[in-house]
Each structure stands twice: as structure tokens, then as C-alpha cells.
Amino acid sequence: MSESAPSSAEKRPEFRNIHAFRDLPGYRWPPAAVVSGMHRASGLMMFLLLPFIIWMFDTSISSEISFARFRSAFNLGMLGLPGLIWKLVALALIWAYLHHFLAGLRHLWMDASHAAVSKEFGKSSALIVMSMSVGLTLVLGAKLFGIY
Amino acid sequence: MSVNFGSKRLVVGAHYGLRDWLAQRVTAAVMALFTLLVLAQFIFSKGPIGYDQWAGIFSPQWMKALTFSVIVALAFHAWVGMREIWMDYVKPVGLRLFLQAFTLLWLVSCSGWAIQVLWRL
Numbered sequence: 001m002s003e004s005a006p007s008s009a010e011k012r013p014e015f016r017n018i019h020a021f022r023d024l025p026g027y028r029w030p031p032a033a034v035v036s037g038m039h040r041a042s043g044l045m046m047f048l049l050l051p052f053i054i055w056m057f058d059t060s061i062s063s064e065i066s067f068a069r070f071r072s073a074f075n076l077g078m079l080g081l082p083g084l085i086w087k088l089v090a091l092a093l094i095w096a097y098l099h100h101f102l103a104g105l106r107h108l109w110m111d112a113s114h115a116a117v118s119k120e121f122g123k124s125s126a127l128i129v130m131s132m133s134v135g136l137t138l139v140l141g142a143k144l145f146g147i148y
Numbered sequence: 149m150s151v152n153f154g155s156k157r158l159v160v161g162a163h164y165g166l167r168d169w170l171a172q173r174v175t176a177a178v179m180a181l182f183t184l185l186v187l188a189q190f191i192f193s194k195g196p197i198g199y200d201q202w203a204g205i206f207s208p209q210w211m212k213a214l215t216f217s218v219i220v221a222l223a224f225h226a227w228v229g230m231r232e233i234w235m236d237y238v239k240p241v242g243l244r245l246f247l248q249a250f251t252l253l254w255l256v257s258c259s260g261w262a263i264q265v266l267w268r269l
Contacts, residue, residue, distance in 0.1 A: 067199040
């Protein structure tokens with residue numbers, strides 16, 4: 001068997017690791033893939049911003065004085081950056097949490113239901129996850145920026 | 149349990165992945181329920197939420213115990229996810245080991261901070 005193998009087999013490309021810059025842009029990105037990629041990206045973002053998240057928990061909950069400091073970071077700014085920047089960071093975290101949450105529910109649903117494991121459901125549920133996460137981010141973002 | 153030592157010891161196999169997969173689902177469910185619980189207190193509270201209302205959500209002992217579990221769940225969940233990311237995109241063994249060790253350090257440190265905040269409330 002090994003002797004009769006065609007020589008072209010030797011030239012077949014190997015995909016042992018995903019090269020984030022060389023491989024990912026060349027992929028086809030259907031909605032389910034976008035949701036999956038964003039699920040990872042949002043998870044990574046929340047992991048990296050974990051100290052900021054805990055800082056928010058700490059200052060908002062420890063005392064009235066720290067609560068005031070928490071508020072002023074988003075209104076007057078902090079560490080030389082204006083409040084707007086911190087609000088945008090918070091907005092990015094809101095989107096990351098919502099997307100990760102909804103994409104996670106989609107996964108749990110697909111784990112629990114055989115009927116959900118289909119190409120059609122994969123696409124429709126991915127579109128629902130993306131529109132809901134962006135929609136809810138806009139609703140909460142409007143609140144964050146004091147529009148209502 | 150089947151024999152899993154000596155010459156029968158399992159060194160590779162799908163069960164390692166299954167354990168991580170299951171842990172990720174269980175910790176996700178815990179965090180999702182916690183999110184809905186905190187959200188419900190926001191929705192059913194009257195008037196604007198000031199410091200008292202916000203701190204009041206976390207002050208009961210049962211809520212502290214639950215939040216503690218959520219912090220542990222988050223660290224475990226993030227470890228499984230970050231390990232997957234490093235395994236998929238980072239090939240050099242030394243760099244991957246460094247990033248995985250850094251991830252553990254980062255998560256344990258952050259968990260300690262969060263638990264400290266919770267316990268002095």
C-alpha cells in the first residue's frame with residue numbers, strides 16, 4: 001500500500017496549527033464561523049480585561065467613597081484617559097459578555113438537541129445570536145451614554 | 149472504574165477532552181444562572197440603583213457563598229478556554245508553556261482579588 005501511494009501525497013499541505021494571520025483570513029466565514037470566532041475573541045478580551053472587571057467590582061461595591069470614584073472614572077476620566085474611553089471599554093465588555101453568553105447558550109442547545117445539529121440551524125441560530133448580541137449592546141450602550 | 153495504572157494506564161485519549169468539555173458546560177451554566185439572578189434584582193428594584201442597593205445585592209451570606217462559587221467557576225472556565233486558544237494558535241512549546249503558566253497565574257491572582265473584595269463586604 002505504501003509503495004503504490006501517489007507521489008502527490010507527499011506534497012499535500014499539513015494543517016497542524018492554525019496560523020492566526022496566514023490561515024484565518026483565507027477561510028470562508030459563514031455566520032456560524034463568525035459567531036465561533038467572535039466567541040473566542042470575546043472570551044480572550046474578557047480574560048485580558050479581568051483586572052479591569054474586578055477593579056469595577058471592587059470600587060463599585062467596597063464603600064460609598066469608592067463608589068463615587070467608580071462613577072467619576074466614567075464621567076471625569078482616570079489614569080489620564082477621558083471618561084469616554086472608559087465608557088467605550090465598558091461598552092466593549094458589554095458586547096463581549098452578551099455575545100459570549102448567547103453563543104454559549106447556542107452551544108448548550110446544540111449539545112442537548114440532536115435536531116439543532118444541522119446546517120440550517122447552525123446558520124439561523126448564528127444570525128440570531130449576532131443580531132441579539134449587537135441589539136442588546138445598543139440598548140445597554142444607549143443607557144451607558146445617557147441617551148435614556 | 150476500569151484499571152488505569154501500570155501498563156493499562158491511560159496516557160492519551162478522548163476522556164481528557166470530555167472532562168474539560170463537561171467542566172466548561174457546568175461552569176457556564178453556573179455563571180449564566182448567576183447572571184440572571186443578579187439581573188433579576190436589577191429589573192425588580194424600584195428607582196435608580198445607588199451604592200446601597202448595589203452592595204445590598206451581594207451582602208447576604210448565601211449570595212457571598214454563591215458569588216465565591218461563580219468566581220471559582222469563572223477561573224476554571226477561562227482556563228479551559230484560554231488553554232484551547234493557546235493550543236490552537238501557538239505552536240512553539242516554550243512560548244505555549246509560558247502562556248499557559250501565565251494564564252494560571254493571571255486567573256489565580258484575579259480570583260484572589262475578587263474573593264478579597266467579596267469577603268470584606
